[in-house]
Amino acid sequence: MFYYGYMAPSMMPMNQFAQLGPDERERQASVQQILQKIRRENYDLYRELDRYGMNQVITNYVFTLVIGSTINASTANQTAEQIYRQFQQQYPWMNLFFRQFNIPQNVIDRILLRVIQLTLDEIRGGQPGPGPGPGPGQGWIGWEDLGGVLTSAPGVSSWQPNRLDVFVRGTDQALYHKWWDGRQWNDWESLGGVLTSAPAAVSWGPNRIDVFVRGTDNSLYHKWWDGRQWNDWESLGGVLTSDPAASSRRPNQLDVFVRGSDNALYKKTWNGSRWEEWENLGGNLTSEPAAVSWGPNRIDVFARGQNQNLIHKWWNGSSWSNWESLGGILVGGPTVSSKQPNRLQVFVRGTDNSLYMLEWNGSRWSDWQNLGGSLTSRPSAVSWGPNRTDVFARGQNQNLIHLYQNR
Structure with missing residues (x-):
């Protein structure tokens, strides 16, 4: 044989x-x-x-x-x-x-x-070639085990330098929160709810966090920290077929992205005074979207396309671009962060369950880089400074794992 x-x-x-x-x-x-x-x-x-x-x-x-x-x-x-x-x-x-x-x-x-x-x-002796190379390297430190028992991918936000807030779905389907206060990781706290998706989190100002999830009726739900307390869940409607993603272009403005029942990308915006109606941005997504803003009127959205590749669409302040393909073979959806204006880092789980990164340096996209690890969920990433990126995912033991770059 x-x-x-x-x-x-x-x-x-x-x-x-x-x-x-x-x-x-x-x-x-x-x-x-x-x-x-x-x-x-x-x-x-x-x-x-x-x-x-x-x-x-x-x-x-x-x-x-x-x-x-x-x-x-x-x-x-x-x-x-x-x-x-x-x-x-x-x-x-x-x-x-x-x-x-x-x-x-x-x-x-x-x-x-x-x-x-x-x-x-x-x-290759540890030297990256034109495709994925060994990792982590290049200023990356980790992975570290932060415990917990996750039943979803994590979501993460940062409202000031050296502050991280991580959100996950627990075994009881409730929302759980763990945070780095600049000195140490605090214990998990339950924020309630009944989630049918991974959470998405974003901050538009100091001591402000907005969290979005899909509920049991497949609608979008919203919970926020106003600096003093967590507010109750509110329903924002819609029919979601994915985890949500959230970004903020300026203080007191939010853009939430989801995949709809027709697999197209949909957006719902808080304009500072009210929630606007859902807007259909087209496409044919095979994963949840990821979104980030690196300027007052800029949004970049990523997802997995029909060929399991990474696809990208952006708002330039006046109009939405068409979708572009950035290649790769993704297992699940991407995540994205931005350390400074006109800079992007996109992270995905590859077919070997390692973390891969694609970078936009302001003029061109890099080759894929392999940052290692053994992921059992899509990653989540955030940057709290011009030289800092933190990435989280679920590990082999359903625990929260963490990798960061500080350069």
Whole structure:
């Protein structure tokens, strides 16, 4: 069953291995070195496949094929996703092979993409190529475990430098709040409600926080901190098919974005005195939106498109742009933050469950960067200063995890 194509040195008679040319012997030795490192440092991949009945010998064989294919393709400076597509074409029987063990396709994709990325990281010696590179690096610190038991992605806001407010849905479907006060993380507090989505949070001024969620009737609900107390939930209507997203262009103004029942993007605005009617901004979204404002009359909105890619639409002060595609392969929706005017950092969960970042530097978009981690939700991000970005997500133990950049 197992002897298709490439054969690892460990499966090859020694006299046959000795007959290989020097380049091929070196290549197969490299395959084994990388395989041993993956087995030593990422044994969770073996444990996960073992739960489906794949023993270590079979897993070694599959990983050897993946590593060998990655080494062959690495000189073309391709991304992990591109190499994985080539691997599937080279070994079309592989999915049928996995199916004998009843392994779900999303598990297969995630594990093999992870092996490809680990191989690329090893080949490139820690230097990022044109596609996702190793992480975190580049001033990123983390991940740290902040506890809790999350049943949603987190939402985060900041109302002053060195202040963070994180919101999640708990196991009782209520809203929970944890905050950094500049010195320490405070304990979780329950803010009530019955949520059917992850929360979104935004601040438009000192000591002000607005939180939005989807309720049990699929309407948008709003709760806010006015500097002294949390106000009761209010219903803002609508029919949501996603988590909400929120941004603020100026003090006492809010823009909330959701996916509607037709998969289009919808916006509801608080103009300082009243809530305006829902506005249809079009598109065909396959995730919740993400939104941020970096200036008094600027909004940038992101979502996952029909091809699982990142799509982008923006308000320039007078009109909305068309949607543009920024590529990538997203698992769930994106998040976005801005450290200063005309600067954007977009974060997504990739097919290997790592955190990936795409940056706008004021004139062009960067390549995707791999910041590592093992996420089980979409990320959430905020910036509280010109050199600071904080990213949160749900981790492998349903806990809150945190990564930050300070440069």
